[in-house]
Amino acid sequence: MSRSAYRSPAIGRRFFYLGVTVAKIEQLQCRECGRSYESAPIYVCDFCFAPLEPVFDYDDIASRISRESIKEGPASIWRYSELLPAPSDRRVDIGAGLTPLLKADRLAAELGISSLYIKNDTANPTHSFKDRVVSVALTVAREMGFDTVSCASTGNLANAVAAHAAKARLRSFVFIPANLEQGMVITTAIYGGNLVAVEGNYDHVNKLCSETAQKGEWGFVNVNLRPFYSEGSKTLAFEVAEQLGWRSPDHVVVPVASGSLLTKFRKGLQEYHKVGILDDAPHTKVHAAQAVGCNPVVAAIKGGTDVIRPVKPDTIAKSLAIGNPADGYYAAAAVSETGGTGEDVTDEEIVSGIRLLASTEGIFAETAGGVTIAALKKMAEAGVFAESETVVALITGMGLKTAEALTGRVGPNFHISGNLDKFEEEMRLLSA
Amino acid sequence: MKVKIPTQLRQLTDGNSELAVESATDLRDLLGQIGASHPDLQERLLDENGEIRRFVNIYVGEEDVRFLDGLETKVPDGTLISILPAVAGG
Known part of the structure; x- marks a missing residue:
């Protein structure tokens, strides 16, 4: 750890409780003022509230990465693990990435x-593309010792968190606007985690999650794990x-x-x-x-x-x-x-x-x-x-x-009885 | 009324997660009162032009004041004011 890195007092206590570090990334850095922080489940700068980002040693990565090493890697996002802030050998992976x-x-x-x-x-x-970010986030969450993961979602993220949490044996709480499409709801609920429908729009859901994340007890992929996610x-x-x-x-x-x-x-x-x-x-x-x-x-x-x-x-x-x-x-x-x-x-x-x-x-x-x-x-x-x-x-x-x-915009072009004569009549009308 | 302070700013409030303000005419007045006792806190919330910083969200009740009247938003007695980092979600 760098001695110059700032340690957030409140989060530092939580981090000690968890008793782990993220092996791959030692520091996070504020995108605006450049202040450094020890790698932890924190997401904004204590001074200017701007987002934090992982610090990569690009010279070191350049010495190890090549087109060949990428091609020899897994057929998933983890072929790019050198440039991801999570350890590939302990990854939560259900096959995200390398899409056509x-x-x-x-x-x-x-x-x-x-x-x-x-x-x-x-x-x-x-x-959806959210499998990419969640595979990374849940790998980090598990490294940090979280037993519960969570998110505010407009649907696709909900699917991805619930699915990856199921695979990783992590408890999940997924928060969505109550008026989300049924398809999004079902494709989240099927994975068996906790699905919380919130009255209001996404921004209301996000506020609730931001407040809950303040307690530091859960790994919110798009709040306190956001720099990694x-x-x-x-x-x-x-x-x-x-x-x-x-x-x-x-x-x-x-x-x-x-x-x-x-x-x-x-x-x-x-x-x-x-x-x-x-x-x-x-x-x-x-x-x-x-x-x-x-x-x-x-x-x-x-x-x-x-x-x-x-x-x-x-x-x-x-x-x-x-x-x-x-x-x-x-x-x-x-x-x-x-x-x-x-x-x-x-x-x-x-x-x-x-x-x-x-x-x-x-x-x-x-x-x-x-x-x-x-x-x-x-x-x-x-x-x-x-x-x-x-x-x-x-x-x-x-x-x-x-x-x-x-709904109501696409559907059958023809509606007929199961009769060859009727069908051929329709075809004749079509070609007329 | 109560003002909820996010984790990131509690080193400026002696670790307190809430501050109490008896009454205020609007949000600007309320932040001014807090600033009188915690000058560093106000600086973190407002920029050099006295506007709410880009990465700060302030809510009166459940509503983001950017949808209300900004710093001129009324804060009736008993209202809960919440301060949160803006960079979350998505």
Whole structure:
């Protein structure tokens, strides 16, 4: 441990009680003022309340990591363990990561994009990118000695925490807004942990969890374990670059809720270059996609300001419905610094986006995916992507979880009796 | 009324998790009263322009004051005021 590291007095007592350390990361550092803290279940700077991040020794990592060592690693996020703040040999792992990067030629032709890829993170164990962050967070939680893990969730995280906790034999308490889609509720409850439905929107749930986390008794993956948890999102960038042949894309379109995924995608590319995996400094323009009914980050981007004004969410894209996003400021900054853009889309456009992706590429995305595709379409129409540039769109969760959004919008084309004559008559009418 | 102090700031309140204020006209007045006895605490909550810092959330009852009237939000007697770090969730 560094002697210069600040030890949070209140948390320090708790840490002593737990009697463990996180072997891999010795220090956390404030993103704003740079103060250092001993690695512990803490998440913001005691002085400026800005987020803490793990400190990696990139020179040391560069001496050990290579494209070959990555390729020889597990077929999961843990192939990138050198750049994760958790020990790979004691990992909580149900197979997150290494999801397909699909060349999306039909969708590209539809949108007038020359080279488009879909990163299909619906292929994760609980069918969203949240398996990545939770695999990391629960590995750290177990290392720290927590016997109970928890989170505030808009649905996908709830699935991932409940599933990984079941595998790791950890008790779980998952907090969700009471009005969440049935698909999200069932795909959480099935894992057998405790599911707490809270009256109010996600921001109310998050406040409750922030207050509960103050006691320090549970490992809240997106509160007191957030510095570790959020690093798991970097693996999306690591994979995309690896799957593109060790290069960064020209553009990436990212759905934005808290803003963490967007900022960590960019950080992942930067780290890959720092440790020598990418030859060139990443030039990727990072674009943000939100729903009109919950667009605090895109509103800031379009308004040219770094002030995030919280909103009361009103959108079918509930998995993105965070009105007061924790990393909104950093997400807007990342978009601005990379020359990216932001687009917000209506509920109708979200449904159209879901249908467009499904009907061209055979991928059924949840509402967040509809947001991404609809925003991608707007960006293409605005001429954001130049000829010959490579565009990657992140599809972060699968459609069965939010099937309600399509109720009454898709269904059978024909309704007939089980009779060959009737069917052939319908076919004749169709071809007439 | 009571003001709940987050773990991160309790070294400035002698370890107390709550501070009591008899009455205040609005949130600015309330923070001013706290600041009189705990000047370092006020500095952590408000920036050089006297506005609530970017990474601080303050709630009157269950509502974030950014949805109310900010520092001009009324704080009726008996209201619970909560201070929490903003960087959580997602």
